[in-house]
Amino acid sequence: MFLLNKTKNNKNVLPSLFHLLHLSHKFSHQYTTITTTTTHPPNLIIDNKWEAIIGLEIHAQLSSKTKLFSNSSTSFQKPINTNVSVFDAAFPGVMPKLNSKCVDLAVATSLALSGNVQLISSFDRKQYFYPDLPAGYQITQHYEPLSIGGKIALSHLDGLEYETEVRIKQIQLEQDTGKSIYDIKPGFALIDLNRAGIGLMEIVTEPDIRSSKEAGLILRKLQNILRAVGSSDGNMEEGSLRCDVNVSVHQVGTPFGTRCEIKNLNSVKFLMEAIEVEIKRQINELRIGNRIIQETRGYDVVKNKTFRLRSKETDTDYRFMPEPDLPPLILTKEYLERILNASPELPDILKTRLINKYNISLKDVKALMGEEGGVEYFEKIVQYRNRNPKLVSNWITQDLYGFLNRKNIKFSKNPVSIEQLGSIIDCIEIGDISGNIGKQILAQMISGDTRLASVIIEEKGLKQINNITELETICQDIVMQNTENAKLVREGNQNVFKWFVGQVMRITKGKANPQIVNELLQKLLQ
DSSP, rough: OOOOOOSOOOHHHHHHHHHHHHHHHHHHHGGOOOOOOOOOOOOSSSSTEEEEEEEEEEEEEEEOBBSSSOOBBBBTOOOOTSSSTTTTTTOTTTTOOOOOHHHHHHHHHHHHOEEOSSSEEOOOOOOOOOOTOTSSSEEOOOOSSEEEEEEEEOOGGGGGSSSSEEEEEEEEEEEEEEEEEEETTTTTTTTSSSSTTOOOEEEOOOOOSSSSHHHHHHHHHHHHHHHTTOOOOOGGGGGEEEOOOEEEEEEEESSOOOOEEEEEESSSHHHHHHHHHHHHHHHHHTTOOOOOOOOEEETTTTTTEEEEEEEEHHHHHHHHHETSSSSOOOOOOOHHHHHTOOOOOOHHHHHHHHHHOOOOOHHHHHHTTTTHHHHHHHHHHHHHHTTHHHHHHHIIIIHHHHHEEEEEEGGGOOSSOOHHHHHHHHEEEEESSSSHHHHHHHHHTTTTTOOOOOHHHHHHHOOBBOOOOHHHHHHHHHHHHHHHHHHHHHHOOOHHHHHHHHHHHHHHHTOOHHHHHHHHHHTTTT
């Protein structure tokens, strides 16, 4: 990668530009735009008459330690207005300097999405006035984006009953804005510029989506791709992934309708809900003879309805112009090949490998992939001592995830080490503890205990009772003391049988081997 340098002699610049444009055309055949045929089942037609047309505009913050055009930190939890350089605050005369790391990440994402990365792209000014935009314009890529084309495919691996593809229109680099804060001083909008200038990828799809479910699956899949590539953490709750959606409806066989844009949807759930209510709103308007006005709308989560924000802006409103302080971004064929060769395993390939190699369910695979680092955590536990993959998967996706959710701990902050969870599974496998005791130990680890399961078991005397003679004596005593309940079990009441199992567990403080207890009680209560 290199930038075209400005020279004092403009005569030297123009011939090189024409030459590079020729090279771009020549090499673009190596990375051709993907064209797809999008098919949808007929059951997506609403009331046998209406069809929804949906497109997404997704903004993903790039995982760079510094901003797109300055050296300011991108750290999320810094005090207000501390990650701000003079460029971020739009001091006069300060020049932008492009962050090459951001370019690397955006190119890697484009290639992962089968995009046609352009050997020459350029930057433009998108001009509008808002308090969180100090310069009065945003540096973006309107006329010559970084990448054109691409696709995201959906199938049964993603939870869709049919196969479809959603084309990507373009991917471009741009600056993020600052953040307006309204809840500190009533009646005032305070501005935090920590976010201003952070590098974004804007990923725009074609209007190939036909339902809220497809839209939700596309966004989830894109999250997984971004995390696999390492270009963005995709955390919608922290604002590092934000989504706008364009929705229109029309009668089947007629031209597409007028679209409305719904802004700032910050979860997959809210995206799907907003699409559903907007489709219903537009159909109701058309049924009573009203026309749809092209406008920007918001989504009220509490009332579950969309509401008007403003009329929809056009390109003319933004007065796009080439960015005079940045030369064109020039990439080489060798650079693209180097990024491509370093590409990681992508989600569809990863899903298939995990299912085939470990024989675990698609549901568990999705759960592991749904948390950043989940797959790596799973594979390390399995491979360290050749542990049972299904058992490991169950402990992670059901027990560990469950405990973390109840404690409001993100998986990225998971306090249970690979060695610790592995030690619980090992102790269960060799019969030292039951699953219930294992869960108690896991809860203790999540609360901060850094010791292995074997140490905790020894200290607390939690070792499972596997002695058949000892357990048989306990079972016999309980049956003899509860003859009426024993009679009910012999008459076929399985709920009372479970009561007997519970009594044994109560007396042994949960340490009895449940399998042995079940076998002994079945013999005694025949």
